Amino acid sequence: MRFGVLGPLAVWTRDGREVHVPERKVRTVLAVLLAGRLDHPRGPVSADRLAAALWRGRLPVHPDAVVQTKVSQLRRVFADAEPGGRGLVPPHLPGGYLLRAEAADVDAEVFADLLARARRAEAAEAAALLGRALELWRGPAFAGMADDDALRPAADRLEELRLEAVERLAEARLDLGEHHALAGELGELAARHPLRERLRAAHIRALYLAGRQHDALAAYTGLQRRLSDELGVDPGPELSALHRSILRHELVPGPGPPAPGAAWTAPPAPGTPAGAAPPAAAVRARTNLPAPLTRLVGRDADVAQVRALLGTERLVTLTGPGGVGKTRLAVAAAHGLTEAHPGGVWIVDLTALCRAADPGTPTVSLVSDLVAETLGVRDEPTHPVGGGAAAGLITAAHGPREGPAASAPGHAAADMTADRLLTALRDLRDATAPAERDTAADRLVATLREGLSNRTPDRPETGRTAERPLTEAREDPGGDAPGQEDETAADRLVAALRGRRTLLVLDNCEHVIGPVAELAGRLLPAVPDLRVLATSQEPLALAGEVLRPVPPLPVPEPSAQEEPEALLRFGAVRLFVERAAAAAPGFVFDRRSAPAVAAVCRRLDGVPLALELAATRLRALDAAELAARLDDRFRLLSAGSRDAPDRQRSLQAVIDWSCEPLTGPERAVLRRLAVHADGCVLAAAEEVCAGGPVASADVLGLLTRLVDRSLVAVVPGADGPRYRLLESIAAYGVDRMREAGELDAVRRRHRGHYTRLAAAGTRLDGPGRDRWLRRLDAESANLRAALDAALADGDHRAAQTLVSSLTRYWTLRGRHHEARRARDRVAGAPDTGADRPHPSVSAAAAPRG
Numbered sequence: 001m002r003f004g005v006l007g008p009l010a011v012w013t014r015d016g017r018e019v020h021v022p023e024r025k026v027r028t029v030l031a032v033l034l035a036g037r038l039d040h041p042r043g044p045v046s047a048d049r050l051a052a053a054l055w056r057g058r059l060p061v062h063p064d065a066v067v068q069t070k071v072s073q074l075r076r077v078f079a080d081a082e083p084g085g086r087g088l089v090p091p092h093l094p095g096g097y098l099l100r101a102e103a104a105d106v107d108a109e110v111f112a113d114l115l116a117r118a119r120r121a122e123a124a125e126a127a128a129l130l131g132r133a134l135e136l137w138r139g140p141a142f143a144g145m146a147d148d149d150a151l152r153p154a155a156d157r158l159e160e161l162r163l164e165a166v167e168r169l170a171e172a173r174l175d176l177g178e179h180h181a182l183a184g185e186l187g188e189l190a191a192r193h194p195l196r197e198r199l200r201a202a203h204i205r206a207l208y209l210a211g212r213q214h215d216a217l218a219a220y221t222g223l224q225r226r227l228s229d230e231l232g233v234d235p236g237p238e239l240s241a242l243h244r245s246i247l248r249h250e251l252v253p254g255p256g257p258p259a260p261g262a263a264w265t266a267p268p269a270p271g272t273p274a275g276a277a278p279p280a281a282a283v284r285a286r287t288n289l290p291a292p293l294t295r296l297v298g299r300d301a302d303v304a305q306v307r308a309l310l311g312t313e314r315l316v317t318l319t320g321p322g323g324v325g326k327t328r329l330a331v332a333a334a335h336g337l338t339e340a341h342p343g344g345v346w347i348v349d350l351t352a353l354c355r356a357a358d359p360g361t362p363t364v365s366l367v368s369d370l371v372a373e374t375l376g377v378r379d380e381p382t383h384p385v386g387g388g389a390a391a392g393l394i395t396a397a398h399g400p401r402e403g404p405a406a407s408a409p410g411h412a413a414a415d416m417t418a419d420r421l422l423t424a425l426r427d428l429r430d431a432t433a434p435a436e437r438d439t440a441a442d443r444l445v446a447t448l449r450e451g452l453s454n455r456t457p458d459r460p461e462t463g464r465t466a467e468r469p470l471t472e473a474r475e476d477p478g479g480d481a482p483g484q485e486d487e488t489a490a491d492r493l494v495a496a497l498r499g500r501r502t503l504l505v506l507d508n509c510e511h512v513i514g515p516v517a518e519l520a521g522r523l524l525p526a527v528p529d530l531r532v533l534a535t536s537q538e539p540l541a542l543a544g545e546v547l548r549p550v551p552p553l554p555v556p557e558p559s560a561q562e563e564p565e566a567l568l569r570f571g572a573v574r575l576f577v578e579r580a581a582a583a584a585p586g587f588v589f590d591r592r593s594a595p596a597v598a599a600v601c602r603r604l605d606g607v608p609l610a611l612e613l614a615a616t617r618l619r620a621l622d623a624a625e626l627a628a629r630l631d632d633r634f635r636l637l638s639a640g641s642r643d644a645p646d647r648q649r650s651l652q653a654v655i656d657w658s659c660e661p662l663t664g665p666e667r668a669v670l671r672r673l674a675v676h677a678d679g680c681v682l683a684a685a686e687e688v689c690a691g692g693p694v695a696s697a698d699v700l701g702l703l704t705r706l707v708d709r710s711l712v713a714v715v716p717g718a719d720g721p722r723y724r725l726l727e728s729i730a731a732y733g734v735d736r737m738r739e740a741g742e743l744d745a746v747r748r749r750h751r752g753h754y755t756r757l758a759a760a761g762t763r764l765d766g767p768g769r770d771r772w773l774r775r776l777d778a779e780s781a782n783l784r785a786a787l788d789a790a791l792a793d794g795d796h797r798a799a800q801t802l803v804s805s806l807t808r809y810w811t812l813r814g815r816h817h818e819a820r821r822a823r824d825r826v827a828g829a830p831d832t833g834a835d836r837p838h839p840s841v842s843a844a845a846a847p848r849g
Helices: 024-039 047-055 063-081 107-119 123-135 152-175 179-192 197-209 213-231 237-247 300-312 326-335 351-356 363-375 387-398 409-430 434-455 460-475 489-497 510-526 571-583 594-603 608-619 623-628 630-636 651-659 664-673 682-688 696-708 727-740 743-760 769-778 780-792 796-812 816-828 839-845
Strands: 002-004 010-012 315-319 344-349 502-507 530-536 545-549 713-715 722-724
Touching (some): 002 107, 024 152, 152 179, 152 197, 326 344, 326 502, 344 363, 351 363, 363 489, 502 510, 571 594, 608 623, 623 630, 630 651, 743 769, 769 780
16 A cells, blocks of 8 residues: 655555545544654654644543544555555554555655655756656645644655755756756746745856846845845855856856767766666656656546557647646656657747747748757758868868767867858858959968868868868859758758657647648658657647547536545645645645635636636635636736746636637637537537628538637537537637627527527427427526526516526426526516516416415
8 A cells, every 4th residue: 555645645555546534533643653654664653642633632531542443443444445454554552553554655755765865866867866756746745734733843844855855956957957947947936935045046046057147146136135134144155156156157057958869877876887887767868858846736647648648659649728738748748758768758849939930931841940959950051152062171171070979069169160161151152253252262261271270280181172172162152062952850850860769749739730740740651760749739630640638637516525635536626725835835725715725626627727827816815715706817817927938827828829820710609609608509609609700601610620729628418519618718708709899799699599499498298308308408507698698688578488488397307496586587677668578477476375
């Protein structure tokens, strides 16, 4: 059996099933036994300590006996969960009670071991160990129980160790050259822990090495002022030394990520013989995957399924709406596949191309160039002055470039020589008049001789070798070597990847979907060992593509039990609680806050990015206030993490990004769908969403495109497929309808459609009654929305028709309260004189004896 305290208390069987420990005092016994192991792994916990934890000073008459009862209940839970489970907690020992679990079966002890090993490791190995250690965290230690005096010291100690691991991971990644990524990632973390000098030092160092010297110095000055104002101290010697190094420009970046052609290993462990293979843990996987600073929550099964798919399929695309966590899932899945892909695991973020792309440039070339740049595949230029001439000059200057090492970083000096020669050759090419050409040629000779005099002073024959291609360049400045052809970035990628088992993660494909599909369609057939994992809001639509939708995290139903322990079974709640505890240290997930947390998770559809944005608001609001303000969600959730991309800093930005590629008719159908309360069938969409640039016959095709783009979900219904929007997308659509000045018109079409449906549903006493009941059940929310809108707009005829038509349905379903309330609302509505109540409404509203 395995045990978890790095998050809510958890128990799993060997095959991964979660074990429910049903009673709070029994869970407290288990938590205290696990906390005791942190101090004395093999020592018992006294009965007095357990009693104090169970009753917090108000002990019963016979505390030892009651403790024994709770321990017996815990043993029974273990026995029911797994054979031999009862033996994990032996009967009372002389010193108290003991949990007999292996250290490898307790997540906190595994974490502590990985951290201890990382403290002794070089940067590459340390980064791998710390990444594994931080992946174990599912939330704050002993989440939901850490306010108990018996558990608070253990929770505080584990949190301190977690922060140490985060700091060490940042330092290791800096040593490995990942300063650009860390300059952004560490910003919010440093803001949450402003007085942790080690963390602030890592952030300052990252800022400087990323070229942001002003920001680095400002961060140091701010920390210096805060330490003085709040603690009356100066920065420590390490931070002061870092400050001096920045002022003197003495900091040097780490070596950076490994190139695709060369393995990157840590130095051999102490005692390893020279030339011996390093241990497996000491080898840095060839990858540029980021090491996330927060744990992926609620996606264990998804990660396993994606990895399994990539074991058999060559093109897997993760689809889903913006903010659902496609990138995090892809990165987590790819992290476990580095050993299976010795050619490397590389992620390419395509968002940089979306706004920078030149419409006049073939976009597939931009995508290919970005992938090649990420993989370190060099772009050997097509020399503008005779390919053969340029190649000859470069060869003369520093010898032939042969083998894989020809493109390695060690050839930096040769590359500089080549660049200078190529510049001179371009000048020669651009010269038009004979005199200009002679001057350019003389300059080229001088550049070449200067380089050669430094490299080969005792080899005069080298100069003569160089004169032959130079003569060619003078005579034919625009020519190419015989048989030479332009080589595209895609061609270079094929050559670089062929023969290497490589995983390429193409992230955020939706805005450049066509060029990405074209590139993938060229690479996959030409490179049999290549696997591609794409994230996109729509499919690439290539042969052999396997789609893996990424759904929102599960949320509790309104009828779900609202005990904190029960709600933590839902991934959305676990994510919200974890992020809330990190963002707002005073937040407590207990019986008081649990109902509001559940409501927030439901209202935000379980979308991870929306939940994370909402969690930060708990710094200023409590959970109930947050839930109450979600009607104005786009204003409320408008300030995300500073290190997040612009498209993820607010809820509206996420949806704006998703809608940006849509055509005008697609936008119209999307926003008009928002008037439906709980989705709709195709017939309703064709009536309600048509109008203006959208013909009714075009609605199906437009809906299909929106489904492909993950903006509309399709779910099975009683009367055929139903088209639904997430609540946040629906709220966005309503705002866009207001902006377009069409909200009233669309609501009238919606009201008309469902009024006619209700009228047709009066045939509930005929042979098709069951079918009509199911259909009206499915449309209950839309029927209520139509009635509400009719009353709000003063459309009494529609309101009367709806109530009279639905009375029989409400009676058959036993929904008498809803029927009575609807009749009262219609009968009591102000009469504008436009319509008189329908007789059936007046009769239904009359008192019944």
